[in-house]
Amino acid sequence: xxxxxxxxxxxxxxxxxxxxxxxxxxxxxxxxxxxxxxxxxxxxxxxxxxxxxxxxxxxxxxxxxxxxxxxxxxxxxxxxxxxxxxxxxxxxxxxxxxxxxxxxxxxxxxxxxxxxxxxxxxxxxxxx
Numbered sequence: 001x002x003x004x005x006x007x008x009x010x011x012x013x014x015x016x017x018x019x020x021x022x023x024x025x026x027x028x029x030x031x032x033x034x035x036x037x038x039x040x041x042x043x044x045x046x047x048x049x050x051x052x053x054x055x056x057x058x059x060x061x062x063x064x065x066x067x068x069x070x071x072x073x074x075x076x077x078x079x080x081x082x083x084x085x086x087x088x089x090x091x092x093x094x095x096x097x098x099x100x101x102x103x104x105x106x107x108x109x110x111x112x113x114x115x116x117x118x119x120x121x122x123x124x125x126x127x128x
Contacts, residue, residue, distance in 0.1 A: 004040070005067055006049035007116045008059025012037060014088055014113050015050045021083035022110070023048075026069060026076045026120060044070060050112075061115035071122040074106050080120040081108035088113045097124070104128065 009015035016039050020030050028043035031050070038051030048067075053059050071077045078095050085091060093109030098121070101107065107121035 004047035004049055006038075006051065007061075007067070007112070008053050008114065009050050010052075010059050010114050012039065012050070012052055015039075018084065018087045018089055018113055019048075019050055021087040022069075022080050022089070022118070022120075025079040025083040026071045059114050061111075061117070066109070066117045066119055068107075069118065069120045071120045073122050074124060074128075077106055077108050077120045077122055081110060084110040084112075084118075092117050093119070 016031050019041060023029070023041050023043060028041055031039035031041045034040045034049065038049055040047055040049045071080060081091070081095050089110040089112055091109070092111050095108035096106065098105040098107050101121070104124040104126060105121055106124050107119050109117060109119045111117055
């Protein structure tokens with residue numbers, strides 16, 4: 001479907017610290033410099049990038065856009081949310097069950113340092 005997802009950054013060091021922390025919470029590794037001003041993450045077959053806009057204009061968030069990341073369980077979702085808050089993010093939805101989502105979904109939402117909306121979700125066992 002896609003090769004990667006990328007969002008802009010105003011302060012690459014701040015964004016890298018944020019994404020290093022949230023990806024570590026779900027089992028991912030530290031971001032690697034792709035080229036000056038751009039860092040990429042690879043995890044579970046997906047790639048995610050964050051970087052200074054190539055056109056030199058200021059980075060901005062996508063209104064209405066959300067990027068979702070898979071977590072192995074409730075504990076990872078909770079750790080992911082806490083890591084984001086501790087590293088310059090803000091909550092866009094505290095961890096909890098999401099009855100409007102398919103299955104027995106548990107998730108949380110964050111805004112990264114420039115306001116991009118991201119989430120982490122898992123499926124809970126039946127009855128949980």
